[in-house]
Amino acid sequence: MSELEMTEPAATVTETARRVQARLAARYAAEKRFRLYGIAAIGLALFMLVALFGSIIGRGWSAFGQTMLTLEVTLDPAVIDPDGRREPSALASADYQGLIKTALGTLFPEVTDRQQRRQLFELASSGASFRLRDLVVETPALIGSTVTVRVPARDTVDQYVKGHILASTPESARRISDRQIAWVESLREKGLLERRFNTILFTAGDSREPELAGLWAAVSGSFFVMVVTLALSFPTGVAAAVYLEEFAPKNRLTDIIEVNINNLAAVPSVVFGLLGLSLFLGWFGLPRSSPLVGGLVLALIILPTIIIAGRAALTAVPPSIREAALGIGASRMQTVTHHVLPLAMPGILTGTIIGMARALGESAPLLMIGMVAFVVDVPRTPLDPATVLPVQIYLWADSAERAFVERTSAAIMVLLVFLIAMNALAVLLRRKFERRW
Amino acid sequence: MHVFTLIGVLLALALAGYHAGRSRALSLKTGPRSAGQPAAAAAGGGSGPGPRFHSLPDYHGYYTALWTLAPPLLLLAGWLALEPMVLTHVVLAGLPPEMEDLPADRLRLMVSTIRTLAVGVVAGDPGEALLAAGRRYAELRSRSGTLLSLLACGLAVAGLALAWRSIAPDLRARNRVEAATRAFMVACSAVAIITTVGIVASLLFESLRFFAAVPPSEFLFGLAWSPQTAIRADQVGSSGAFGAVPLFTGTLLISGIALAVAVPTGLMSAIFTAEYAGPGLRAVVKPLLEILAGIPTVVYGFFAALVVGPFLRDSGGTVGLGISSESALAAGVVMGIMIVPFVSSLSDDVISAVPESLREGSLGLGATRSETIRRVVLPAALPGIVGGVLLAASRAIGETMIVVMAAGMAANLTANPFEAVTTVTVQIVSLLVGDQEFDSPKTLAAFALGLVLFVVTLLLNVVALHVVRKYRERYE
Numbered sequence: 001m002s003e004l005e006m007t008e009p010a011a012t013v014t015e016t017a018r019r020v021q022a023r024l025a026a027r028y029a030a031e032k033r034f035r036l037y038g039i040a041a042i043g044l045a046l047f048m049l050v051a052l053f054g055s056i057i058g059r060g061w062s063a064f065g066q067t068m069l070t071l072e073v074t075l076d077p078a079v080i081d082p083d084g085r086r087e088p089s090a091l092a093s094a095d096y097q098g099l100i101k102t103a104l105g106t107l108f109p110e111v112t113d114r115q116q117r118r119q120l121f122e123l124a125s126s127g128a129s130f131r132l133r134d135l136v137v138e139t140p141a142l143i144g145s146t147v148t149v150r151v152p153a154r155d156t157v158d159q160y161v162k163g164h165i166l167a168s169t170p171e172s173a174r175r176i177s178d179r180q181i182a183w184v185e186s187l188r189e190k191g192l193l194e195r196r197f198n199t200i201l202f203t204a205g206d207s208r209e210p211e212l213a214g215l216w217a218a219v220s221g222s223f224f225v226m227v228v229t230l231a232l233s234f235p236t237g238v239a240a241a242v243y244l245e246e247f248a249p250k251n252r253l254t255d256i257i258e259v260n261i262n263n264l265a266a267v268p269s270v271v272f273g274l275l276g277l278s279l280f281l282g283w284f285g286l287p288r289s290s291p292l293v294g295g296l297v298l299a300l301i302i303l304p305t306i307i308i309a310g311r312a313a314l315t316a317v318p319p320s321i322r323e324a325a326l327g328i329g330a331s332r333m334q335t336v337t338h339h340v341l342p343l344a345m346p347g348i349l350t351g352t353i354i355g356m357a358r359a360l361g362e363s364a365p366l367l368m369i370g371m372v373a374f375v376v377d378v379p380r381t382p383l384d385p386a387t388v389l390p391v392q393i394y395l396w397a398d399s400a401e402r403a404f405v406e407r408t409s410a411a412i413m414v415l416l417v418f419l420i421a422m423n424a425l426a427v428l429l430r431r432k433f434e435r436r437w
Numbered sequence: 438m439h440v441f442t443l444i445g446v447l448l449a450l451a452l453a454g455y456h457a458g459r460s461r462a463l464s465l466k467t468g469p470r471s472a473g474q475p476a477a478a479a480a481g482g483g484s485g486p487g488p489r490f491h492s493l494p495d496y497h498g499y500y501t502a503l504w505t506l507a508p509p510l511l512l513l514a515g516w517l518a519l520e521p522m523v524l525t526h527v528v529l530a531g532l533p534p535e536m537e538d539l540p541a542d543r544l545r546l547m548v549s550t551i552r553t554l555a556v557g558v559v560a561g562d563p564g565e566a567l568l569a570a571g572r573r574y575a576e577l578r579s580r581s582g583t584l585l586s587l588l589a590c591g592l593a594v595a596g597l598a599l600a601w602r603s604i605a606p607d608l609r610a611r612n613r614v615e616a617a618t619r620a621f622m623v624a625c626s627a628v629a630i631i632t633t634v635g636i637v638a639s640l641l642f643e644s645l646r647f648f649a650a651v652p653p654s655e656f657l658f659g660l661a662w663s664p665q666t667a668i669r670a671d672q673v674g675s676s677g678a679f680g681a682v683p684l685f686t687g688t689l690l691i692s693g694i695a696l697a698v699a700v701p702t703g704l705m706s707a708i709f710t711a712e713y714a715g716p717g718l719r720a721v722v723k724p725l726l727e728i729l730a731g732i733p734t735v736v737y738g739f740f741a742a743l744v745v746g747p748f749l750r751d752s753g754g755t756v757g758l759g760i761s762s763e764s765a766l767a768a769g770v771v772m773g774i775m776i777v778p779f780v781s782s783l784s785d786d787v788i789s790a791v792p793e794s795l796r797e798g799s800l801g802l803g804a805t806r807s808e809t810i811r812r813v814v815l816p817a818a819l820p821g822i823v824g825g826v827l828l829a830a831s832r833a834i835g836e837t838m839i840v841v842m843a844a845g846m847a848a849n850l851t852a853n854p855f856e857a858v859t860t861v862t863v864q865i866v867s868l869l870v871g872d873q874e875f876d877s878p879k880t881l882a883a884f885a886l887g888l889v890l891f892v893v894t895l896l897l898n899v900v901a902l903h904v905v906r907k908y909r910e911r912y913e
Contacts, residue, residue: 034807038709041702048774055744236625243622261629266898268835270862274887278639285521300632333615361733364837368869390735397739412736
């Protein structure tokens, strides 16, 4: 009897222990799964980051090279300067295209058929004649001699040489013909066709021809926009931050301003574009597509960022600094300008740089105010029509040619380099000047 | 351009004013000693030999510079703000009488033509009267520019002279300079409010003009969107349909996909970094996730249009799904990746803010960590997480470049993520980019869409900030 009494609970205990064990295994499994979900989430985000960078670098790195064609061009005086007066206007308007064609023709004398010759001439970029023209206008003494010039090859040739267009594709499906491929191969054997570093990409403005399109106009446009943005938003933002943090009485008005700033920080940037369109272009009649208007709009967009960062940096300055300054007789304004502001400056600058990085990557509001212009000329003042790097990326991404895909990726890489540099500067500033009180 | 030169001249004058004021204060202070009046030092009781000054010489310099710079700059700002209106009025008054009685929208179009003519751009044949008006406008503007420059420089010199003369030992220069600085700071703080007012005013103003042509009920509840209106009155073409419902559903669809990607990913990353990862891993993973927030949206757009879109189309093709290359799915997924860091950093903050005692209590009762997180930490952090998700939703709705580049233009009323849909922001951009006349319902529709966008995102933000703030107060 007593044995029975002893075994009965013992059985339940083992049963309970077994159940607990089973339940515990399930709970530990759930714990592991949960952990895995977390790792998977981070893995997914990082995978997308890698995929993004990988696809852009993979597509873009080849754009930093450009296939160049070496040509022996005879600068025939009868073509360039028939009257022999060496007038700059005559020199500038001569038929250099014809000279290039002659030079190409002498390389392949067997090509006589009209249509074939036209295909042959397509190997060189239409920008080749401009190179020749610049050379002649610069040193007219060359006329009559034979010069060796290196001119960009057409984008189709370039893409073929880079392996983006394959000879195995059916001829009708690619933009370079079998005959052209044969010429390209023969030129390659002669060493007249080579890939060199793509300087055009960094020195030219936009162009309809991919091999002539460059980023310089967009980079200078971005530069002017950034200057205007910084000149407007930094003083305004710092002054507003100082007022709100150090001087403003706590009342309804400052409350409203505060809520307002927080809300402005989250207003979609297209809405700022609409404001710029109707206010700066419509009302003030400022020039369309100009960096001035772009800078104004971007300044309004990043102003909340600067104010919020500025206030955070000012709050971080301990009250003892203010009390000490006030104690030895400084006015409140002197306290702020001589002591508090200099101590908060690294933090404010960090916030400003991060805001400027955001402005540099911003494109949607600039589309509204006409900065999508096709800009060949490099802007010289903040009032010239201009475009900016991200908008240039948008424009190139819209173009159909395969060569523009490559260039778009290269432009993105340039933009990312600028952004990384700015963010690195911000991090450095923070590391170097951050003070713990 | 003359404005920049003028500002340069004014700045130079201000610099001169600073030096003039400062040196006058200095010379007044040291002057009496050179004149041989040592008694003044004793009378002043100060450190200097001259009369005792209320303010330091520097402040007298600033004071003079302020008087040199501020009045002409105010004049300049007012002048530039009013100039277009006054000039337009004058030029219109000089037009032949039959042109004066045009309806308001034609008049506005004519004004913009005159303005472009005045800059020297002649497009087509505007007619003799308009050409003359353009010339007159340009002439008046150059005259007004000259007048402005003269007036501004005169004001600057006068201000300099007056301030310079008023420098005296008992001039409270520091207080005045500080008051001016303070006024400047208040004005800068007001910029935020002015911006909001400007946004609301311009959106409302243009939207009201749109709603004069298209009734609001049709805009808000109409099911067809095709904004291609006839550009000329006599042109044969569609009259345009402005029912924005397809845009709203398209926006909701893409934002919904984005949130479906971003919320689980962001939340789980935040939980892992906040609760499981050690400080070393955390220091690596968090900045890496933040990189996603720093990439420009145009880059995401390119990624969505050229990598994700074609990839989804091809993989859909292999399993027999017809996925459009401009599908809502591609744009939504990439947008989701973009807003992952918003969700994760906001959730990380609120999860870290949950008091440690709650976790310890739960762990002490024998709960595993995941049970603690799911049953204790997440419910406690829920309001903050909801706030973060709302902020992310407002980002997704307002996002432009990704959808412009990766989503379509066709206003399909569908909930199928494999089809192309269009969004409010895409339509705003496509209505306003390229050649268009400024006053057709087509362009005004963009402002009405902008108004809807502004109101919706504002509501989301207000609610989100309220929720987050309330939550923070609870544990502080």
